[in-house]
Amino acid sequence: MKFKTTYIAALVLLTSLLFTSCEKWIDFEPTTSINSDNALTSTQGLQTALIGCYDRMQSGDLFGGYLYVSGDMLGFNVKKSGEYALVYEEIQMMNRNMSPDNRIVNSMWEQAFWTINQANTILQAIPEVKDADIEANRDRIRGECLFIRGLVYFEIMRYWGNPNTGEAVPLLTEPTGIEGKPSRATIEQVYSQVIADLTEAAGLLPENNNRRATSKAAKAILARVYFYHKDYENARLMASEILPIDPSTTQTDGLQDDVTNIYHSDPTDETIFAIMGNTADRTAGTLNGCFRKASSAKFSPENTLIKAFIFTTGHPDSVDQRYEKLFTSIEGKIFTTKFDDLDMSVPVIRLAELYLIRGESRLNEGDVNGAREDINVVRTRAGIKPIEGTPTYNDFYYERFKELFYEGDYFHNVKRLERTFVNPDPNVSEEIPWNSRSLLFPIPQREIDVNPKLTQN
């Protein structure tokens, strides 16, 4: 009997030892991620979260690709190249019958709101951080968050904003929490918030910021926002704050002599703000796949774009370097070379666009000479004949078309001008009005499923 008691005692002892420390045995913390409790409690935390926002803007569904290409697919600006198969969400866009579960539409919504939420989370966390580094960084971090929020809201509002109902996307200026179910704000509400954000950002941001948002970038985007809001006076004023010179003088216009310099990893002075790319981080991957011949480009330029270069150059002898240098003919087919550098940074806004913004704004305000001077800066750099008389709205339309092709402007510009999208296929007679529902991004179905306050576009 005695030995049995000993053994049982030993076993009981062994078992009770386990009990005393057992909680530790089944308690592990993740080692390759950060616990959210302490992610944003220091300046370093805020700063890295801010970098995370830029990283997300790189996504192939935002500035890395579809934010630009979607408009060209919807607006008859690209055609299937036959080099590589399209996925069906692209086919839907090419056919202008996007379903509410279209993956590109869904992902853009997801990436955009992820970025907006993270910017809002940082903005909310800034006052809580009291460490030694915060003084020197508080304004800049706030400025960058506002810049990012303003820019992303502006871009998504252009795809989802419904000109027929005035409704846009939910407008969030602070994190909603997991129970948050916001309804859609109006286009006008989004515009005022975007303008407020970018205006404040312009005041907070520094001149130079390691290739991230600067005060100049905020002003440039603001000029574009005013321009698209048809507030041409403010568009002109804002553009003038940045444009290096008055083009009537002989000073340098700030544009690259060779347009191909723009589309590389290291942005030139002409680019005011770009989403950075390099060998390790191929921002332009989606754009490469869409346009670059060596990447089995999915798309080749539609004939209307080619014709714009051939027929509107001004006079027969001039050579438009944007056509000569940014297009190539391979095995009898035409491709653009704008996105040929795999490591390129994706331009978000360039000086050339600001000249066109200011020029067209001046034309709207009746300043014909100023308008001519501005458009000619762009034309001269391209190597085509300057306009001598009064520039027309059509001149500006085509100049934007050619200067900014595949940089995310064309589709929205046609809508701003309330023009009609025409199918270039001679066998098909198809005209789509600028405000057609078939051009609007649907609200993702899964979003309506979980948030009944949202209405379909």
Add this chain to the structure above:
Amino acid sequence: MKQAIRFIWLFLFSTVVMAAVGQTTGTLTGTVTDEQTGETLPGANVVIQGTTIGTATDINGTYTIPGVPAGEHVVMASFIGFQDVTKKVTIVAGETLTVGFVLSEDMMMLDEMVVIGYGTKRKRDITSSISKVPVEEIRNIPTTSFESTLQGKAAGVQVTQDNGLAGGSVTIRVRGTGSVMSSSEPLYVLDGVPIITGRYTTTSGYPDRSNALSLINPEDIESIEILKDAAAQAIYGARGANGVVLITTKKGKEGETKYDFNFSSGFSQVTNKLDILNGSEYLMLAKEAWNNSGEGTERGFYEQLPYGIYNTNLLYEGNYSDFTEEQIEETYQANKKIIDNTHTDWVDHMLRTGYQHNASLSASGGNQRLTYYVGGSYSNTSGVIIGNDFERISGRTNLEIKATKKLKFGMNLGVTGSQFVNVPTGWAGGLGTAQSRSLPVMPVYNADGSYFAPRSGVNVVADYEDRKYKAYSTSMLTNIYADYQFHPGFNYRLDFGLNNLYQRERKYEGTITREEANATDRRLTVNNWNVSNTLGYNKTFNDIHRVTAMTGMSYERNGQYGVEFNGRDFPNPSLENPTNSNQDKQFPSAWQEDYAFLSFFGRAEYAFRERYIVSASVRHDGSSRFGPDQKWGTFPSATVGWILTEEPFMDNISVLSFFKLRGSWGITGNSEIGNYRYVGLYYTTQYNGESGIGLQQIPNPELHWEVSNQYDIGIDFGLWEGRVAGGMDYYLTQSEDLLLLKQIPLTTGARSYTANLGEIKNQGFELFLNSKNLVRKFKWNTDINLATNRNEIINLEGQIISGLDVGGNYGNNFAQEGHPIGAWRLVEWYGVDPGTGVDLFVLNDGSIAPWDDTDPEFFDKHSKVTGNPYPDFFGGVNNYLEYAGFDLGIYFTFVVGNEVYRDDGKFFEGGNLGSNWNQMATILDRWQNPGDVTDQSKLLWNSNVSTINSTKYLDDGSYLRLKSLTFGYTLPPEKTRKLKMERVRIYFTASNLWTITNYKGWDPEVNRDYNYASNVTQSVTYLSPPQAKTFNVGLSLNF
């Protein structure tokens, strides 16, 4: 030790004494034969009861026991599968007595030991639902992973081989799917140790994964038991909710060393080849579509052919648009001639005749102190899809040492190395692309011998040649145990198990098919260790009251550590290691994850007169996967059993030789989600050289166990002394607090978080029958098993969860209240309008109309939940015949009443020819003229068909399949004896030989998705690779 010395001393002493006393003993000899066949039984045990004297019959079935003390004895002869026979004998000193035994087969096998959680139990005493798999029947079926052969072998266990890849994975569902997001795969326990399972290869581009279970050598398996109801599973509480598969490896038995050699070899082919358009059919239909859509001239059609099929510079250099009209016409005619004469069968380029070779040798035996089993095997399988190979070498040593009468310890050790060459399939390329996007009018090679369009992604031959991928795995599976019977009726057992998996994946993709070569080297270590202490008690009082009890604890810990190194751009094509790539283009990454379970458990059973049996168990589990206040769960169970045939009043019913009524209830838990799901997390990233972080996961400190309440009632019966035996079960399982992703608006910055919500119900009926139709010289057995399962989502708090939401691929499966999990949301397809040739659909108001492109909500308005990925019933029928040494096994499996959605159908059979997809030959029946009645719509160049998810592509997935056919011949004993062998058998086996189905795709046995998503995204194909049928011949020797 003292005991041992005492024992040895006693033994020596008695021998010496006996020798000294002289002739006080006699000899007992005789033959043991089989009553049914009259043949002798080698290896039967003959023991003189109450002594340690005994022996086993030799190869001729005879035994001789010398040195039996004179006097009266009771002698017992026993043999596995036969009923014991005892005889009284009287031994006279110095004489030899001959006593023969005739044993009759124990058809019910009621005394057979069945492995249960933390122990074994006599079959007759079992009161929960446990299936013992007839391992002998599946032994010779060639497979790379043992669990694939379980198909149709256990009622209620649905086994689906994901595809025909050698070394590929298998999906198993025990009594349906009880979870939306957490794993529904059963727990596998080998020799008492939970083992590593799952699919660990993750290199991008290879969606079909390796299978950790393929590292177990099927030849080493002695028995497989599947715990199906909660009462059986509850002892594995935390882990048991999806069923438990208990694998026991072979052990040595006392006696001479026995050798077992097995060799088999054969070939394999695809079960079915899909009929797709050839070159001229493709051109004919594509032109028709081109004309139907008014796209332009026939020249325009040829000119637009993708990937440079139309070579504008075939005759003249320069820009096509600068050509003269004559040059264009000449170029066109020259191109047309070439294109019209190109007929590439891309699928044929991706398929081949596979082969497989297996060889294994083992030795087992032992003495009173030590028993052993040592085995080794080699297996080499070359799959039917070009490039897919699986090779495995494995060894196993199982030892048990009886140190004293009371103390034994042992070790089971298995070591395996494998090499898996995976190929992309389905949407990822290879055979999937060959069927679809590789057009038959494309040549494989250009005239100069180089690959045609190698970078288009559709020249699958170039892709295949330019790609290398191998996964090397090494696994070690060991457990060490000690068992000490420290007091009569009490024993203590300590188990320590260690399961390691080391895996290395290497990938290289060259510059023929891409600009920059890229390479990956990915290394993964999984360590799983487990320690358990159990204390057992077993005693029968007054021959009436039997009490069994067990209590214990276990701790299981799993760690996964990995590094991956990617590199692009190599200075020389001979270099394939990522470290040799351009230093600016090297990307290393590393990860680590851990989880642990700590558990305390107990079980008690009481039997009265072996007639009434009650038992109960409880397990208290802690899991690292839940937050600080939610870690622990308690999982009880109870069973009752009543063996009616033990009742005196049943004695008159002689037909009924055994009848047991049983019922059980239990609660089990499921925590098979990823690790750290309750914590809020930020991931790390970088932008333009600066470090960044981003929101990764929303916290949920309330996250807790998913629980299943399970009820089971069943009977087991035997008629005519077990000539017909079987059982039935009805079960109901209600899973609650499902672990799933709660969908939230993306405006929150996240898509979802892991939460407990919802309820799923599974209920079903199972039947298994075994009939020994003929039992004498000509033997014929029939096994039948059949099961139904109804799955219904009772509550999801209104959520509609798609396969995409839980990380799966497309397929339009959803989890939605009131429907089985994985039902589809589709618009009902009505047919093709004979007047216009367009597809018609049934709208929500019952009217019939074509698809409306202009309405972005058309699908959401008119789709409804339809179809069921689960069969109405499924099972298997096995017939086994034996005569004069010949044996024949014919084994069918069937699945009836499920649907399979061909997600590729809308591209592959939609008749949208402008999409540059080849089409199934079924579209040759397309609508052409008004009045044509057909189910294939008018061909169009650019139609919206690719956006249409309708029932047009929802097929009946029922099938009946001759899963295996085995024909063998065993040499008669006299010939075997001449060869100094115990048993010699040659056999032929064929699997997946023949299938009846109405399914239109490759193979109705499909399961496209894997891991968590497989609960929602199931029974969906997207160009999935087909199964293989195999033909094997083999030889097995025992000596």
